[in-house]
Amino acid sequence: MPNGHFEESGASIDYGDAKVLFPVAELDGTILQHRDAELALGDVESENVIVIAPTGLASSYALTQRPLTAIPVAGLSSDVRSELDDALNVPIDAFELIQIGKWTTDSLDHSLAEYTDA
Secondary structure, eight states: OOSTHHHHOSEEEEGGGGGGGOSGGGSSSOOEETHHHHHHHHTSOGGGEEEEEOOSHHHHHHHHTSOOEEEEGGGSOHHHHHHHHHTOSSOGGGOSEEEESOOOOOOOOOOGGGGSOO
8 A cells, every 4th residue: 555544544643742752763662764664554554553644834844854754652662652642532552553754656747738728
């Protein structure tokens, strides 16, 4: 499934409510990035993924500048899990991974002429 988790995830947490995850490098536990994150996310159903969602232009820009990251929920400390659990409607234990960033996909180059009515 190419980058479907972002649109069809089981839950999302607003960027501002996920501040406990940043900086990612300082988290205890396993952090998967780039190709490792793609592989891990590809092995999990969308409903088992929490995505960090932008809340505005600045947070959208910040998230797109980060590499695709997957964080196993089971590997997070209890303090981090508790703080994230407060931002969800469902217990955090119902999820396997947290996705930060969006998968990039190859797309065809298009001409601007394709988007005109002429």
